[in-house]
Amino acid sequence: MPVPSPPTRPALRARYDARRSEVVATAAELFAERGYDGTSMSELTEATGLAAGGLYHYIEGKEDLLIAICDELLEPLLERARQIVDAALPPVEQLHKLVGAWVAHVVEHRHHMLVFTQERQAIERERRWRRVRSQRQAFERILDEVLARGEADGSMTFADRRLSLLALLGMVNYTPQWVRPGGRLSPGEIAAGYCAMVLGKDGPG
Amino acid sequence: MPVPSPPTRPALRARYDARRSEVVATAAELFAERGYDGTSMSELTEATGLAAGGLYHYIEGKEDLLIAICDELLEPLLERARQIVDAALPPVEQLHKLVGAWVAHVVEHRHHMLVFTQERQAIERERRWRRVRSQRQAFERILDEVLARGEADGSMTFADRRLSLLALLGMVNYTPQWVRPGGRLSPGEIAAGYCAMVLGKDGPG
Amino acid sequence: MPVPSPPTRPALRARYDARRSEVVATAAELFAERGYDGTSMSELTEATGLAAGGLYHYIEGKEDLLIAICDELLEPLLERARQIVDAALPPVEQLHKLVGAWVAHVVEHRHHMLVFTQERQAIERERRWRRVRSQRQAFERILDEVLARGEADGSMTFADRRLSLLALLGMVNYTPQWVRPGGRLSPGEIAAGYCAMVLGKDGPG
Amino acid sequence: MPVPSPPTRPALRARYDARRSEVVATAAELFAERGYDGTSMSELTEATGLAAGGLYHYIEGKEDLLIAICDELLEPLLERARQIVDAALPPVEQLHKLVGAWVAHVVEHRHHMLVFTQERQAIERERRWRRVRSQRQAFERILDEVLARGEADGSMTFADRRLSLLALLGMVNYTPQWVRPGGRLSPGEIAAGYCAMVLGKDGPG
DNA sequence: TATGAATGAGCCTTCATTCAT
DNA sequence: CATGAATGAAGGCTCATTCAT
Numbered sequence A, B, C, D: 001m002p003v004p005s006p007p008t009r010p011a012l013r014a015r016y017d018a019r020r021s022e023v024v025a026t027a028a029e030l031f032a033e034r035g036y037d038g039t040s041m042s043e044l045t046e047a048t049g050l051a052a053g054g055l056y057h058y059i060e061g062k063e064d065l066l067i068a069i070c071d072e073l074l075e076p077l078l079e080r081a082r083q084i085v086d087a088a089l090p091p092v093e094q095l096h097k098l099v100g101a102w103v104a105h106v107v108e109h110r111h112h113m114l115v116f117t118q119e120r121q122a123i124e125r126e127r128r129w130r131r132v133r134s135q136r137q138a139f140e141r142i143l144d145e146v147l148a149r150g151e152a153d154g155s156m157t158f159a160d161r162r163l164s165l166l167a168l169l170g171m172v173n174y175t176p177q178w179v180r181p182g183g184r185l186s187p188g189e190i191a192a193g194y195c196a197m198v199l200g201k202d203g204p205g
Numbered sequence E: 001t002a003t004g005a006a007t008g009a010g011c012c013t014t015c016a017t018t019c020a021t
Numbered sequence F: 001c002a003t004g005a006a007t008g009a010a011g012g013c014t015c016a017t018t019c020a021t
Helices: A010-034 A041-048 A062-086 A091-108 A110-125 A127-152 A161-177 A187-199 B010-034 B041-048 B062-086 B091-108 B110-125 B127-152 B161-177 B187-199 C010-034 C041-048 C062-086 C091-108 C110-125 C127-152 C161-177 C187-199 D010-034 D041-048 D062-086 D091-108 D110-125 D127-152 D161-177 D187-199
Strands: none
Touching (some): A010 A041, A010 A062, A010 A110, A010 B110, A062 A127, A091 A110, A091 A127, A091 A161, A091 A187, A110 A127, A110 A161, A110 B010, A110 B110, A161 A187, A161 B161, A187 B161, A187 B187, B010 B062, B062 B091, B062 B110, B062 B127, B091 B110, B091 B161, B110 B127, B127 B161, B161 B187, C010 D110, C062 C110, C062 C127, C091 C127, C110 C161, C127 C161, C161 C187, C161 D161, C187 D161, C187 D187, D010 D041, D010 D110, D062 D091, D062 D110, D062 D127, D091 D110, D127 D161
16 A cells, blocks of 8 residues: 555556655665664665655655565565465475475565564564564464474474474574575575474485 | 773772663663664663763763673673583584573573664674674684584584574574563573474474 | 736636636635645645646745735725725714625635734735735725724714724724624624724614 | 653752743744744744754743743633632623733733734644633633623623624734834723723723 | 646754763 | 753654656
8 A cells, every 4th residue: 555645547656656666675675784763764865866855755754664665575475375375285395385485585575574673673562563463473373383284194293383483483584684695505495494404304405 | 891981999880880780781671672773862861760961971872882782692602602612522412502501691681682683784784893793703603613513523414504503593593582581491492492403303302 | 916827818817717716715714724834735736626736827836825815805805995985974984884894804705814814923024015014004094094084073082093993903803713604693793893882882773 | 831851959940940931932922923833943942042952851842832822821811810700899890800901911921922813723723722722711701701790780781792702802812913012002001991992981081 | 737756945853962060 | 970951963754846748
């Protein structure tokens, strides 16, 4: 839901949406680098090439950007996750697909993810972030359910399932801190490695 | 190293140090909750019971607090880590001790750690944070060397040792986001679980 | 006097004038409600159904609207007042006619009048409002002259003529703050009551 | 109720209150001249001799000033009015005292009153002005009750009592627009004239 | 005529910090 | 040591206005 009454005519609307996306992407990059509070709107306008007030055609305010970043991060991920678990596959396979998609997404949106990590406390604390919070929770529940089904059918064993889940969350969420685009390991290899650790197997070797 | 000319007489000095510690601890808690930029000095003075300028007897400035928080986090951890690897123990045992101490420290200093996580990008980016950065690197090198020695003597096997290291960092660094003091799992159990995953064993069973 | 080059062909010109009048009327209403400074041009465009720039086909700028509102208020009133005092009638009758026309006008243009009242200080202070100011003064002089003629020919008596004039101005100018269209008293009754108070008579009884 | 935690120690508190009063008085003067919206906080800081942010030791925000101005205007007036009508005097005498006190107050606080007049629409419209609004209403009710008692005991006669009340409000409220300190008429003379008009007598002559 | 993107000055406010007391 | 008044730069945002389409 973009914001200050976007144009209705399709041609203009397309340009508007494109520009808004650019703005959000730029914001994600700057916020990731300097922090949300550490980035001033004037740095952002400069980075987007717009003038002081021009940004406000595309956003309602600074916080709107943070919401947009979280949405771009969580919504497609959640959708993909639902697709994966809706398909009738064995839990182990679902987990591999899930972690694969997740790592790929997080690597592709590493700026979004870095912003999310930095602002996480605020998101958890404040009421107006309820929606974002519940998306995160929904994703984690999906993940947990896959582990639970695997544990139930004996295809996975955990000393403590919850700890394994949390460890997995830690690994993946930390990934953006160190991956470099075109780095030594592909997202697929990273994901496979993570799965192996969580499942207690030797990984892709 | 406290800052604006602390008293020299021992009795006064003790009280001064105690107060400064309180201030830093309060800052860690507030920063963890609301973010470093999101916490105003006046919120901090209010929380400490001091008046507007009173804080500045104990600190040089706001950033000084961030430095103190990072130091309280990293210095004792690094020292403990050095003790552990200096003792002539098998790598696997060193790893267990290391992760045990690390998780315990991170749980105990969860506010510090949350602050560190939030401000990480800034710490990595800016020159004046060189010292903190190199402490983090030193700790990670110690960890990596333990893994390397384990791999070398055959007591550990990794599909990709660097990935295992990064996964471990991810797990532990993420811990403060979910541990609650007096939670179901003790730091020791958490640490054991992490080690098991990284080493591909079944954990503390 | 409309402004940004209105059309010359009569048909177009008529539509143009009609639109401009609508715009000014809408502005009067909004300004009366929210104040001149408190009303943004975008609220005005929204209220008129035009888009951001569309307004500027009909007006030169925001202040132009204030001028137009004052003109619509003062010009016809002044003209009517001149008609009344130009007719050779006894002062008491002139006063009744004058106050009657005045109250009716002020009630009909209550939004204009509320705007005028709110912005009065600015109008009195700033040079560029000279013309509006002198219209107000002209009207008050006409009023005063009627009172003076009445005092001179003995048909009116005042403890202090100037104070009576100012009281009358106060009453009438305050009327828009409380009249409601279709209220209990008609403008004529209100005017009669005011005259009675100023002349020390018992009113329309 | 002053605002950002005024000092508690009596000596400081006194200076604080004095300064705050100065600030409010200065604001009243500027707002009266240029309008509330038309006066920038930086004009106000300049007029008070404080620096940009210094004002905010004494006020919560710009609107706080408007509230303070209205309170300084209405509270003492209302209190005085209550004193007067609580004394067991004939209605005519009460009215004279009431209007006398009222005109004097309004003349003394002419800046406050000019501000109140300009912002009246906003005050009537917006919920957060409820308290101010009800003070105004309380004063008007007191006034009306005096007129009603006078009408009841036959000491006053009105063609339409409500219209007389509204006329009186108009006269007095308009007074600040033209009185000059040390002008030809004293507040007492003005008040006497107003009473005479409302009561249909010849005034102080 | 009309649109809506864009401008840029200016607004109110916050905040880390200083300093006389 | 501690206070709290004061500073002044910077922050996010609004708004009257312009102009290519």
